[in-house]
Amino acid sequence: MNTMEEKAFKIFVVEDDEWYNRLLVHNLSLIPDYDIRSFKTGKDCLSNLMYEPDVITLDYRLPDMKGLEVLKQIKEKNEDIQVVLISEQDDIEVVVELLKHGAYDYIVKSRDIKERLLNTVNNIRKGSKLKKEIVNLKKEVKKKYSYQNTIIGNSPATQKVFELIEKATRTNITVSITGETGTGKELVAKAIHYNSKWAKEAFVPVNVAAIPKDLIESELFGHEKGAFTGANFRRIGKFEEANGGTLFLDEVAEMDISLQAKLLRALQEKEIIRLGSNTAVKTDCRIITATNKNMLEEVKKGNFRQDLYYRLSGFPIELPPLRQRGNDVLVLAKYFVDLFCKENDLSPKTLSADASNRLLSYPFPGNIRELKSVIELAVTLSDEEKITADNIVLSDERDISSAMPEQELSLRDYDIRIVNRFLEKYNNNIKLVASKLDIGVATIYRMLKEDKS
Secondary structure: OOOOOOOOEEEEEEOOOHHHHHHHHHHHOOOOOEEEEEEOOHHHHHOOHHHOOOEEEEEOEOOOOEHHHHHHHHHHHOOOOEEEEEEOOOOHHHHHHHHHOOOOEEEEOOOOOHHHHHHHHHHHHHHHHHHHHHHHHHHHHHHHOOHHHHOOOOOHHHHHHHHHHHHHOOOOOOEEEEOOOOOOHHHHHHHHHHOOOOOOOOEEEEEHHHOOOOOHHHHHHEEOOOOOOOOOOOEEOHHHHOOOOEEEEEOHHHOOHHHHHHHHHHHHHOEEEOEOOOOEEEOOOEEEEEEOOOHHHHHHOOOOOHHHHHHHHEEEEEOOOHHHOOOHHHHHHHHHHHHHHHHOOOOOOEEOHHHHHHHHOOOOOOHHHHHHHHHHHHHHHOOOOEEOHHHOOOHHHOHHHHHOOOOOOOHHHHHHHHHHHHHHHOOOOHHHHHHHHOOOHHHHHHHHHHHHO
C-alpha cells in the first residue's frame, strides 16, 4: 500500500477480486506519478476519503455494498472526486443510472482493460488540472480586486468608498458609480463583482461611448443570422454573455435616447430579443453603471429617460476626485513608482520631499490616470535614486498646454515641440532623447528636418 503524497495524483482502486485488484493497480502504476491505494470493500474506501483521492475506480459488485450506494456516498462527501465504475455486466439501464448519479465513466471488465482505463484516468487528470488552474485564477482575480488593491489610499474619503463597496457586495441591487474621469470607476465595479456571490461568473464591460450608434443594440442584445447586411452568423449579445454574472455599462449617459426604451424593457422583464428574432431570451445579470456626468441634469435636458434613470440609480457610489483625498496622492505616487520600476527592470526610486510637495499642491484634473502618467514620466526623466521636483512635469506647465490658447497646432507640431524640449533639456543628445521618449533616432532627425522646412 503506497503512502499518499500531498501533490501526487491520487487514485483509489476498490475491487474485491484479489487478482483483478492487482491487475488494475499494476496498470495504473505504469504512470510513475500516480499514487495508488487499493481497497476490497466499499466501507474501507469511504472511511479513507479524508485523503481526498482525485479518482476512484469502483467495482460495481462489492461484498458489503452496491456500487451505486458507494458512488452516492462518495459524491455526497466530495463531489469533486471522479468515479469510474468497473463491472462484468454491460447493462445499459445500469450505466445510465450510474452516470445520472455522477459517475465519470463505466468500463466493462476484461483482460485488456489497460488502454481504456489509462485513457479515462488521463482525461480526468487533464480536466482536474484545468479545473484547479481555473480555481487558482479566480482566487488570484479576487485577490487582485480586493478593496485595498483596487483603491489605494487611507484617507477618510477612500474609507467611505470601501464601506459602500462592502454594502454593494451583499445584495443584487443595481449600482451606479459616478465620478470625474480617471477616478477608477471600472476598478470599483470589478471590486464589487469579484467580492460578491456572482464572482464565479463573468464580468462583462461595455463602453457605451466607444460603440457606434448603429451597432450598440446588436452589441447589447445580439443578432440572428441574416438580421442585417453582414450578419453572417448568430451573435450572442453582452446581456447573454453576462448571464449569471455582472454587466458593466460604462459611460451609460452616452447611450442614444432611441435605445434607452429597449434597455429599460430588458431590465424590467429580465429578457432580451436578438435583432432579427421574435423570441425572447431570459437573462439574469447584475447591472453596474458608470458615468462622469450628472444624470439628473441629463434627464432635465431630455438626453436621458427619467424612468430609466430611476431604474439604474439603485445604489449610488460617488468616487471622490484625487484633490479631495489628501495624502492618498503620495500613497498612490509611491505605488506607481514601484510598479513602473518593477515593470521596466529599473532600480528602485523614491520621491524627494520637494517632489512630494509639488504633487500635493497640484489639483490633478485627470485624477489617478493623470497621476500615473506624471509618475511614469518622472521615473523616466530621473537619473538618480531620488525623483526631484524638476522631474515632475505637470499638465499645466507642458509646452502643449501653454500653446493651446495661443494657436491651434497639428499633432505633429506638438510632437516636434516635445522633442525640441527634451533636446534642450539633454543638451542635444539625440540618442538619450530617443531613449527617453521611446522613439527611433531616425524619427528625431526626420522631425527636426520637418521643423526647419
